[in-house]
Amino acid sequence: MAKLQKSIDKRNALVKATIELVNNNGFHATPMSKIAKMANVSPATIYLYFENKQDLVNQTYIDVKAEYTNYAFADFNPNMPIEEGFEMIWKRIADFKLKECEHAMFLAQCDNTPMIDEESRQEGIKHLQPLLDLWERGKKEGVIKPLSDYILYAYAINPLSFLMMTQKRGAFTLNKTHLEEAYQSAWSSIKMCK
Template identity: 85%
Template sequence: MAKLQKSIDKRNRLIKATIQLVNNNGFHATPMSKIAKMANVSPATIYLYFKNKQDLVNQTYIEVKAKYTAYAFETYKNDMPIEAGFKLIWYRIADFKLKECENAMFLAQCDNTPMIDEASRKEGIKHLQPLLDLWARGKKEGIIKPLSDYLLYAYAINPLSFLMITQKRGDFQLDETHLEEAYQSAWGSIKVCK
């Protein structure tokens, strides 16, 4: 049992080191040797858990995406009214991005790079299924604009990454009023105007 825990700990240290180094240096300036050094393991140890750097980054992405979406949908119920469900999910995503800044920054980097392979991207999108289902229901009921899910995500969710990064840099401090204004802007950008 202790050996298994040591193995899990090493793998977790490799994931954490990958996130920190990618956030600070980018994908291409994050060699396996630096990841191993930061994780305090030998470079050969990485290959016990991952096939190569691509596999390490893809698996890190999928794990972080799963953690992000588990948090976002933890209190969401599929039968909630559209606006109430979206508001709950949106605020949970905002909370995650502000509390789990390192993980959220890693996901933002992954969303803007070709480094993540297509299979991993599709796996990541599957984790968003409750939000996609909510939007599909909202479109069917005439509450959500009949736009591509990519456009809905770009207008309603992606601005949170921008706000998180500006807060992390110290350029802007999100308070409750700003969050509510951001939510109203997000909702206003995807709801059908009546």
């Protein structure tokens, strides 16, 4: 195997182990030694790929955030009609949160905790721009309520995080019907009433 690929594999294994351990035990209870063990690597090797523990968790956050937004916008193009574009993005996000729920959970933990440096948090936010642009256009066309982006996000997207979390805790399971209901709630909370 090529040298470069081996390096990439090792880095990925470390990121993967970080996600899994932080999800299950929390940041406070995931020592570098455990991360190393789960990635089949010596603790010292981590420091060839990352500066320190903080850097490891920051980079893991940015990696996962990029994966999330790539997934969300994969089939989207900025010229779609507003409602169609929103539905596509919403459903991709829902898909991601349910299929890659380990990753979504990790993001939820990072986003509600001071465990990520502010700089990395900002870096992560940037990738969401296409959705904000869509909303901007929607407001101009009179299709989307003229609300702050934060309020739109709070009502249209964020509920999915809560549902993902609840499902992960085993309290209930989202089926196709739930998801359609949730989408309707999301859309009706941001669309202009006629």
